[in-house]
Amino acid sequence: MKDVLIKGKDLSAFCHNLQDSFIVYGVREKEEGHFIFDEIDEFSDSLEKYKPTILPPKKYLFPQQETLLRFDTEPHLEIKSVVESKKQVLFGVRPCDIHGIGLLDKIFTSDNEDSNYLRKRADTLIIGMDCMEPCYEHAHCASVGCLDIDDGYDIMMTDIGGVFFTTVKTPQGEEIVKKYVEYTIAGEEESERFLKLRSDRKGRFDNKIETEVSNLPLFFKNADNDPVWKELDERCLGCGRCNIVCPTCYCFDVYDCMDLTMTSGERCREWDACTLKDFAAVSTGENFRSTRGLRLRHRFNRKFNYLMTKYNTSFCVGCGRCTRSCPVNIDVIETVNAVINNHNNNHERE
Amino acid sequence: MSKPRVAFFSFSSCEGCQLVVLTLEEQLLELVTLIDIASFREAMSEKSDDYDIAFVEGSITRTSEIERLRTIRERAKIVIALGACATIGGINCLKNQFEMEEVQNIVYGKMAEKFDTIPTRPIEAVIKVDHWIHGCPIDKDEFIEVTKALLLDKKPRIPAHPVCVECQMRENVCLFEKGMVCLGPVTRAGCKAICPTYNDGCVGCRGLIEDPNLSSHKNLLNEHGLTVDEAISQYMLFGGNSKEKYE
Amino acid sequence: MKENNSLFLPEIAEVVSTRQLTEMERYIELKIKDTREFNFNPGQFLQLSVFGIGEAPISISSSPFNRETIGLCVRRVGDVTSALHKLEVGACLGVRGPLGNGFPVEKMKNKDIVFVAGGLGIAPLRSLIQYVIERRDDFARITILYGAKNPGEILFADELECWKQRKDIEVLVTVDKPDENWAGKSGVITRLIPHLDLEPSRTYAVVVGPPVMYKYVLLELQIKQIPEDNIIMSLERRMKCGVGKCGHCQINGIYVCLDGPEFSYHTLKFLSEAI
Numbered sequence: 001m002k003d004v005l006i007k008g009k010d011l012s013a014f015c016h017n018l019q020d021s022f023i024v025y026g027v028r029e030k031e032e033g034h035f036i037f038d039e040i041d042e043f044s045d046s047l048e049k050y051k052p053t054i055l056p057p058k059k060y061l062f063p064q065q066e067t068l069l070r071f072d073t074e075p076h077l078e079i080k081s082v083v084e085s086k087k088q089v090l091f092g093v094r095p096c097d098i099h100g101i102g103l104l105d106k107i108f109t110s111d112n113e114d115s116n117y118l119r120k121r122a123d124t125l126i127i128g129m130d131c132m133e134p135c136y137e138h139a140h141c142a143s144v145g146c147l148d149i150d151d152g153y154d155i156m157m158t159d160i161g162g163v164f165f166t167t168v169k170t171p172q173g174e175e176i177v178k179k180y181v182e183y184t185i186a187g188e189e190e191s192e193r194f195l196k197l198r199s200d201r202k203g204r205f206d207n208k209i210e211t212e213v214s215n216l217p218l219f220f221k222n223a224d225n226d227p228v229w230k231e232l233d234e235r236c237l238g239c240g241r242c243n244i245v246c247p248t249c250y251c252f253d254v255y256d257c258m259d260l261t262m263t264s265g266e267r268c269r270e271w272d273a274c275t276l277k278d279f280a281a282v283s284t285g286e287n288f289r290s291t292r293g294l295r296l297r298h299r300f301n302r303k304f305n306y307l308m309t310k311y312n313t314s315f316c317v318g319c320g321r322c323t324r325s326c327p328v329n330i331d332v333i334e335t336v337n338a339v340i341n342n343h344n345n346n347h348e349r350e
Numbered sequence: 351m352s353k354p355r356v357a358f359f360s361f362s363s364c365e366g367c368q369l370v371v372l373t374l375e376e377q378l379l380e381l382v383t384l385i386d387i388a389s390f391r392e393a394m395s396e397k398s399d400d401y402d403i404a405f406v407e408g409s410i411t412r413t414s415e416i417e418r419l420r421t422i423r424e425r426a427k428i429v430i431a432l433g434a435c436a437t438i439g440g441i442n443c444l445k446n447q448f449e450m451e452e453v454q455n456i457v458y459g460k461m462a463e464k465f466d467t468i469p470t471r472p473i474e475a476v477i478k479v480d481h482w483i484h485g486c487p488i489d490k491d492e493f494i495e496v497t498k499a500l501l502l503d504k505k506p507r508i509p510a511h512p513v514c515v516e517c518q519m520r521e522n523v524c525l526f527e528k529g530m531v532c533l534g535p536v537t538r539a540g541c542k543a544i545c546p547t548y549n550d551g552c553v554g555c556r557g558l559i560e561d562p563n564l565s566s567h568k569n570l571l572n573e574h575g576l577t578v579d580e581a582i583s584q585y586m587l588f589g590g591n592s593k594e595k596y597e
Numbered sequence: 598m599k600e601n602n603s604l605f606l607p608e609i610a611e612v613v614s615t616r617q618l619t620e621m622e623r624y625i626e627l628k629i630k631d632t633r634e635f636n637f638n639p640g641q642f643l644q645l646s647v648f649g650i651g652e653a654p655i656s657i658s659s660s661p662f663n664r665e666t667i668g669l670c671v672r673r674v675g676d677v678t679s680a681l682h683k684l685e686v687g688a689c690l691g692v693r694g695p696l697g698n699g700f701p702v703e704k705m706k707n708k709d710i711v712f713v714a715g716g717l718g719i720a721p722l723r724s725l726i727q728y729v730i731e732r733r734d735d736f737a738r739i740t741i742l743y744g745a746k747n748p749g750e751i752l753f754a755d756e757l758e759c760w761k762q763r764k765d766i767e768v769l770v771t772v773d774k775p776d777e778n779w780a781g782k783s784g785v786i787t788r789l790i791p792h793l794d795l796e797p798s799r800t801y802a803v804v805v806g807p808p809v810m811y812k813y814v815l816l817e818l819q820i821k822q823i824p825e826d827n828i829i830m831s832l833e834r835r836m837k838c839g840v841g842k843c844g845h846c847q848i849n850g851i852y853v854c855l856d857g858p859e860f861s862y863h864t865l866k867f868l869s870e871a872i
Contacts, residue, residue, distance in 0.1 A: 034523040054521045064519045068605040071648045077689040079648070081603035111855055112840040115603050224869045237535040237563045237570075239514035241524075251844030254605075254837045255507055258498055258649040260380040265649050267605065271519065272837075274844060276511045277561055282835045283675040286808055288848070288870055292563065298847075298870075306850035325518065327526050327535055328566055504650050504676035 001168040004183040005190060008162050012042040017180035018089050022125065025060055026091035027053060043091065048129070048159060051136045052319045056097050056247035057090050058104060061120045065270045068116060068254070074263040082266070085119045089176070092129040095149040096141045096319040100247025101126065102152040106311055107250055125172055128153040132197060133204050138320025140333055142205035144213050146317040158194055165194040208333045210340050213314050219340050220305035224297070228338040233293025235328050236275070242299065242322035242330070243273030248307075248315045251279075274299050300335060354501070357389040357401035358432075359422055361408025361415050362442050362470070366487045367433030368392045368407055374490055381494070384501055403428045403500060405483075409435040409442045411470045423477040428500060431472065431479050432493075434486035434588055438557040441486070442470040443590025472591060481506060484556035485541055486588065492540050509539040512559050513552050517543035525551050531574050533584060536562035555588045564596060604840050607646050607691030608632065612684050613666055618752050621674075622717070623682050624658070627667045629692055634664040638699025639725035640831060640859045643669070644839045645681060646691030653677035654836045656858070657695065658720045660727035667692075670720040670752060696839045697858045700725050700829060705801045708827075709738040711793065713814055715786050715806025716745055719752050721831050721858075722805050726760070733765060740767045740793060744786030744806075747774045786810065790817035797822040805831040811872045815862060828862035832871070 006014065018024045019041060026040040027047045035050045037057045067082045093101075101121075108117040131147065141147040149156070154173030157164040165186055168174050177183055186194075211219065243249045253272040258265035272279060275295045281287040289295045303316040316332065323331045358368055372378065372393055389397040404426035410416060423429055434440035445453045446469045454462040473479055483489075483496050492508065499506035509515070513534035517524070525532040525546055532551040534543065538559050545552050558564075571581040585596045614626040629635055642656040653675065659668030671681045684690060702725070710729060714722045729736050741760060745751045751770065761768040769789050771782040782789070786806070802818050804811065811830060818828055834846035834853045841855035849868040851857070865871040 030521070031523050031528075034527075036521050054518075054523065068603065073648055077609055077648065077691075079607060079609065079691060081606040083603070107842070110841075112604050112842070114842060116605075234563075235566050237512070237514075237566055238559075238561070239512050239535040241514050241518045244515060244518040250842070252837070252842070254652065254843065256649050256651045258502060260377060260384070260494070260498070262384060262498070262501060262649070267646075267648075267652075269843075272844070273511070273515065274847075276515070277559075278510050279845065280835055280847075282833065284807075288834060294870075301849070306847075309850060324527075325524060327514075327524065327570055502649055503679070 001174040001177070003186040003191060003194075004166045004168065004177060005186050006157065006164045006166050006177075006181055006183050008045060008159070008164065010182050011164070012044070014181035015043040015091055016041055018091070018176065020180075022087045022089040024089045024091055025057065030054070037090070040091065047092065049135065050092075052094065052096070052139075052321050052324075054321075054325075055245060056100055056319065056321070057093055058097075058100060058247055058250075060088060060090060061101065061124060062104060062108075062117055062250060062271075065268055066116060067266045067268050069267040070264070071267070072264040081115075083116050083119045085123045087123050088120075089125045089127060091127045093126050093153070094129065094131060094135070094319075096139075096146050096317040097247055098126060098128050098149055098152045099141075099146040099317040100319070103248045103307075103311070103313070103315060103317070104250060105152075107307075110311075125176060126153040127173075128156040130156055130158040130198075132159065132201050136320065136324075138323045138331075139205075139318060140208045140320060141318035142202075143207050143209045143333070144314040144316050144318040146314070147201075147205055158197070160190060160193050160197055163190070165190055208337075210337050216304040216314070216336065217309045219343050220301050222343060223339045226339055226342050228335060228342060229293040229297045232296050232330060232335070233291050235330060236292040236296050237328055238275055238277060238292045238295070239327065240273035240276045241325045241327070243275055244271060245321040245325045247317055247319060247321070248303070249273070274302070296330075300332075300339075304336065353384060353386045354402040355388045355398075355400060356385045356403045356405065357387070357398070357422075357426070358391070358405045359389070359407065360391065361406065361419065361436070361473070362411040363408030363433065363435040363440075365392060365407060367483075367485075368405075370487045370490055371405075371493060374494070377490075377494060381497060385497070399425060401426055403430065405430050405432045406436050406473050407432040409439050409470050409472055410476055411442055411445075411467060413466050413468055416476055419473060419476050428480045429473075429477060430481045430483060430496060431474065432483050433488050434484065434555045434557070436473045437482045437484050438588060439470050439472045439591030440555070440588055443588075444586070446470055446590050447586070470591065475591075482508070484508075484538060486555035489541055510560060511539055512562075513537045513539045513541065513543050513546070513556075515539055516541070517546045520547055522546050525549070526570070526574065529574065531571055531576060531584065533567075535570075536564060536567050553587050554585060558589065558592070558595065562595075568596075604838070604842075605693075607644070607652075607693045609689055610667075610692040612686050612688045612690070614686060615684070618670065619750055621750075622670055622672050622752055625669050625671055625681060625684065626659070627669070627690070627692065628665065629667070630689075635667055635695075636664060637661055637667075637695035639702065639728045640699035640721050641695035641697045642721075642839075642858065643667070643692050643694035644696060644836075645669070645677065646693075647677055647680040647684070648691060650680040651677045652691070652693075652837075653681075654696070654839055654854075655681075656721035656724075656831070658723045660731065661724060662728070662731050670717065670723070672717050693839060697854055698856075700803060700831075700859050702728060705803075706735045707737060707799075709796060709800040710736055710740070711795065711800060711802045712739075712741045712743075713786060713790075713802060713804040713806070713818075714741070714743045715810040715814075716750065717752070718805030718807070718810075718831070719743060720805075722803065723753060723756070725803065730760070730766070737799065738767075739765065741769070742786055742789045743768070743770045744789075745770075745772050747772050748776055748779045785813070787813045787817050790814070790821065793821070795821050795823065797824065797827075801827045801829065803829045808833070808872075815872070825863035825866065826861050829859055830862065830865065830872075831859045832857055832865075
């Protein structure tokens with residue numbers, strides 16, 4: 001489908017109409033200046049420039065708690081897998097979060113397919129909303145290559161001044177545009193305006209990391225003994241918030257929950273966090289990452305080294321949620337730059 | 351398998367945690383198909399000294415309570431501390447900041463010498479405790495989780511992580527971001543972050559996590575305008591029994 | 598996407614026999630229902646479920662040539678393993694697997710093999726030992742070193758004795774703390790290594806034991822100049838999913854469940870969190 005134009009004033013109706021066939025999740029202001037994804041039935045223009053939501057929209061694909069199995073132990077053992085899913089639209093998702101979902105897609109399809117995630121993903125349409133300027137001081141999407149996006153959404157809308165220039169990526173995207181919103185085909189003039197705005201925005205997004213992002217695994221491979229981990233060990237509270245708010249964290253715990261009948265129950269998974277004390281502790285007593293500093297080192301390596309090496313892309317999408325949520329101001333960019341600088345300074349000294 | 355016999359006991363407390371058990375309503379009816387209740391003063395008049403599992407609410411604040419608690423331990427196979435007073439000493443520990451004589455005089459006036467009082471302690475300071483159900487008051491679901499775990503002979507799934515995890519999963523706005531203070535980062539979760547959810551800072555009723563970073567947390571409270579003494583008094587509301595940890 | 602084939606859905610298995618080995622260890626033999634043949638590589642593991650209690654990873658301890666039943670040596674250390682100990686013949690449980698990769702048996706062919714088993718480490722090694730014995734002609738010299746804390750904790754003592762009787766296998770058993778009836782060797786397992794006459798270039802050392810054992814054994818094997826690629830270790834970490842998702846078993850950039858649980862020392866030596 002060709003690029004189309006959707007008027008700003010029609011977005012609310014779009015949102016509303018989609019509810020005929022989908023549960024629609026969009027952004028709402030929970031408290032002043034703090035946003036969340038929630039079920040919505042209309043779209044307000046004031047949300048167009050929202051800061052990243054407290055939790056990323058991954059919660060609709062990989063929820064905080066999720067049932068994996070149901071079982072009965074009487075009269076004889078029976079086990080059924082449980083995949084809960086419903087048709088849903090994520091409305092107004094930022095490029096950073098679309099990148100985040102794209103990375104989870106890789107994780108949950110690689111090596112072994114996770115049907116609980118993939119079924120929800122297949123039932124989900126993503127309506128993206130592009131960013132023309134940094135949404136807040138912690139954003140560093142451009143620094144990790146996650147501002148520009150050309151995949152991972154069904155439609156992408158860009159505000160070109162009262163009207164949204166809309167790229168339709170998938171057949172499902174085309175279907176919802178045709179069915180649920182008034183649109184016109186974009187003319188040459190609007191296309192040019194869109195392209196100019198896209199190229200103009202580049203200057204507004206600084207590169208905050210002091211090396212090419214693709215170099216980061218090399219720096220982190222050599223940073224196991226970097227003094228920054230010692231410093232963070234003293235500061236980090238081990239509260240787990242950086243993990244919980246991260247769009248690309250996907251570690252989980254698995255546990256059984258028996259009903260009060262005591263003959264049937266569920267096996268569930270729940271988000272876990274590698275910065276928490278017991279994450280790598282075994283029942284015989286060893287804890288393979290026993291300090292907060294080691295656990296934080298592990299978390300940074302997951303984003304900028306381990307997964308980055310395996311999948312050849314940064315696992316930090318630059319949303320800045322971890323920095324914003326850290327009660328003791330541990331800053332992802334400062335930490336990454338400290339690793340780079342400490343490495344370079346070591347070289348100078350040697 | 352015969353049904354285990356369960357008894358509830360009150361020591362120095364408001365008995366609010368037992369009230370939480372009573373508010374389980376339908377779940378309580380399901381529970382009593384799995385257990386027999388031997389004693390439960392708040393719910394029934396019969397009582398018996400024959401029990402397997404003892405839920406003990408309240409802290410120990412008088413000499414006579416020590417003997418009574420030891421007897422319970424002797425009779426029960428499993429003892430569970432029920433609620434903050436029993437698990438960490440709780441609010442009752444506030445009196446530990448005073449001389450006992452002073453406390454006696456303030457509380458009992460002329461009758462002071464008729465009532466002895468000792469520094470408040472959690473029940474594990476007197477007897478061996480098998481399980482802890484934290485909180486002021488306890489969380490219903492955690493009570494059920496512990497009871498089911500006992501019946502299944504497994505370790506209850508009680509979080510070791512701080513309140514922040516649950517608070518963030520509920521998508522609350524962090525109170526520190528709103529300029530308020532909170533003990534969430536050093537306090538054991540399991541309460542579903544109920545206080546921060548309703549815009550009240552965590553006061554630490556479930557006790558400290560195993561390895562709290564108190565010095566960093568104290569700096570954080572300082573940055574939010576609390577003096578060292580004010581920071582310590584935050585911890586002392588519920589944590590008076592482990593004052594030395596905070597200093 | 599095969600929905601009813603969820604990654605997390607176990608098959609149902611039945612306990613066909615049990616045997617208490619020591620106070621802490623019990624041997625449990627399973628048969629998976631509705632499966633005619635169960636094929637696995639020595640060193641692979643299962644996720645065992647006791648429903649309502651949970652799931653735990655247990656390495657397979659039986660011979661890979663037995664395709665009818667699966668033998669597991671279970672140490673009682675947590676809720677699931679305690680519940681497994683209570684299962685009686687005829688009881689049903691859940692099984693996912695085989696998971697992981699197993700030992701690199703193809704590479705080990707025609708080589709001298711030294712097994713170094715500490716404590717429960719004999720459990721996964723027993724599967725490999727039985728493989729090697731069954732295919733005895735495919736391998737050169739075979740040496741089995743086994744160390745236990747005390748005589749009462751020696752696992753599969755009868756089988757160790759049988760292997761010892763064979764002329765084509767050398768078996769050395771030592772205990773850390775001997776009692777008055779113990780006539781064998783005493784001291785930690787590391788002490789057995791210096792006395793071995795090894796030809797480094799054609800030797801594979803297969804080491805499985807508690808985390809604390811590895812660095813001492815590694816040192817002795819390096820003194821013997823065994824190439825790093827030829828030292829194979831099986832690692833144990835906290836594990837929830839067993840299929841490379843949950844993140845718990847990760848050591849630096851590798852997953853124990855997906856990439857292991859067996860690794861060469863060459864792979865592990867650059868991983869700061871491994872040993």
